[in-house]
Amino acid sequence: MPVLSPEQELFAETVGRVAEQRIAPIGARMEDDDEFPHDLIDLYRELGWLSLMTPAKYGGAEAGSTEWVILAENISRVSAAAAQMFENFGPAIPLRFLGSPEQQDRLFPLLEHRIGCFAATEPDAGSDLGAVRTQAVDKGGSYLINGEKCFITNGGVANFFAVVATVAPGSGLSGLRLFMVDGVESPGVSVIREEKKMGLRGSSLAALSFENVEVPADNMIGGETGLRAAQQLLDFARPNVAGMACGLATAAMEYALAYTLERRAFGRPVYEFQGVSFLIADMAIRIEAGRELAYKAAAEVDAGGPRAGELASMAKVFCTDTAMAVTTDAVQCLGGHGYLKTHPVERMMRDAKVMQIYIGTNQIQRMLVSEALARRVRGAGR
Ligand SMILES: Cc1cc2nc3c(=O)[nH]c(=O)nc-3n(C[C@H](O)[C@H](O)[C@H](O)COP(=O)(O)OP(=O)(O)OC[C@H]3O[C@@H](n4cnc5c(N)ncnc54)[C@H](O)[C@@H]3O)c2cc1C
Structure with a gap:
């Protein structure tokens, strides 16, 4: 299990509970009507989550990449679309880390209402x-x-x-x-x-x-360092996508496990066929490894460590490839039923796909990792 502080554990518990009780129904509605949920924004604002990245001085939680992973993972377990809204942090993160005191004093109070x-x-x-x-x-x-x-x-x-x-x-x-x-x-x-x-x-x-x-x-x-500002944001945000991917993959794995333990063929639960249970074992193995990597990357980002960018890219690739593989296999585990909208795994498979694409495609992340490896051997730093 990733090492979280007692406060982070408590935050994860809270987010998990709120996700189950209050976000899941909104997520289900979003899937049905494809309408932007303004009530979800109200809920996030009421919970103080919209200003999670804002410095305490301006009324925010001054949280880090780790808290964003916690938020993303736990919300994505019930609705990846509901977790996606935290791209809201796009302006707050560069303003916090690269903004001058004058810029922060002027812009954070505005941002609070936006x-x-x-x-x-x-x-x-x-x-x-x-x-x-x-x-x-x-x-x-x-x-x-x-x-x-x-x-x-x-x-x-x-x-x-x-x-x-x-x-x-x-x-x-x-x-x-x-x-x-x-x-x-x-x-x-x-x-x-x-x-x-x-x-x-x-x-x-x-x-x-x-x-x-x-x-x-x-x-x-x-x-003049506009690119650095964007880079900083992306390093900060990529573990969040890794967390989203882990939450989504976990939900798909749990659904497939429960279903295959119940569903019978040839006189027994289909889970008793190794062709099925090994698919699910592989899901669990990949998710466990992915979560470790997502939280490790976030911790390195929060510590301002030298491998922050590289680990953020690794986590983004590994966890999103995992989510794609797991959700696809979850559909397979349900057979024809997996292809129907009566079960959530087809939605999960569609939601997983974009995670391999946005915030820098997985090909681009592999390029960044390979460049970081070469730089280390050549001794050129970051
Ligand atoms: C749902 C969603 C949300 C998004 N949210 C945001 C957002 O909030 N803000 C924002 O700015 N953008 C956002 N994006 C954009 C996203 O980050 C880009 O789509 C992504 O970076 C890829 O750019 P592109 O679509 O132009 O693909 P292209 O750059 O045209 O790439 C096409 C293909 O070529 C590959 N490729 C390109 N160059 C290389 C290379 N050098 N080596 C190997 N392969 C390469 C790519 O991996 C990809 O497979 C979002 C996209 C989606 C779908």
């Missing part, structure tokens, strides 16, 4: 972030932002945006900066469309337009 999102991806810039075309033009005292973003979680409901934009088009990664855009004070952000997607039904995924959005120059976070 729904956040992180807007990096564009139609022609996903894995290749250096191709970002959204431009921020320096007007002296303010920046004017123009461009288009896509695949933005919470995009259709957000009113506070952490936006990756370039100040020097064509200069690749070196021209990227991170801007905080308060949609209330800086008009010009609009939703181009809400996407219809394979899974995570009820969560918002939108394409956004930024048209002459004027933001104070002081809203640039991390100065």
Whole structure:
């Protein structure tokens, strides 16, 4: 079992209980009607979870990557779509770690009343972030932002945006900066469309337009190191996706186990056929290993350790590949019934797929891990 402090254990218990009692019914409704659940945002706000990453000084819990994994894992066990909403932390994390005291004093009180999102991806810039075309033009005292973003979680409901934009088009990664855009004070952000997607039904995924959005120059976070700000957020967030994947995989495994112990064929429970029980044993083995890795990565991120990025990528790959394999095998364990919407495993399989894709695809994570390995041998640090 991952080593958690007594406070973290208590938090995990609380989240697990609230997930079972209050989030599961909302998650089920999201799956049915595919509508964004504003009452879930109200619930998260009431519980103080929306400001989990906000420093204590501004009324938040000042929690770390580990708490985010706890939150993600326990909510994802009942609804991955409900866990997805915490991409809300997109602006809070870079503001907390790279924002100046003045920026924090000004922006955290605003953020408390907003729904956040992180807007990096564009139609022609996903894995290749250096191709970002959204431009921020320096007007002296303010920046004017123009461009288009896509695949933005919470995009259709957000009113506070952490936006990756370039100040020097064509200069690749070196021209990227991170801007905080308060949609209330800086008009010009609009939703181009809400996407219809394979899974995570009820969560918002939108394409956004930024048209002459004027933001104070002081809203640039991390100065020239815009890429570092984005990187920091991603290191912080990848263990959360690993946690989500573990929660989802655990729920699928438990469902398949219960079902196959009951379901009979050839006069006995199908679980008594090794072809079935070994599938489930492999699920349990992979989940156990994945959880360890997810919490280890989060602990390294929280400690600011030298392997934070590498472990975050490893955890993201291992746990999301596990979730995909486990949910697919769970459908197999239920036979034809697994393919029906009367059981949750088909929903879990659809929800698992995206975890291998977003927040940097698993190919990109393998690339980052392989680069980190080579750097260590060559002695070049991070
Ligand atoms: C549900 C969902 C939520 C999302 N939420 C957000 C969000 O909140 N904010 C945000 O900014 N973005 C978000 N994204 C975008 C997501 O991060 C990107 O889709 C992802 O990074 C991949 O980019 P792409 O879709 O452009 O794929 P591409 O970059 O076009 O990649 C296509 C394929 O090529 C592979 N590939 C590309 N380059 C390489 C390489 N060098 N080596 C090996 N393989 C490579 C990829 O792995 C992939 O298989 C979300 C996406 C989804 C589906």
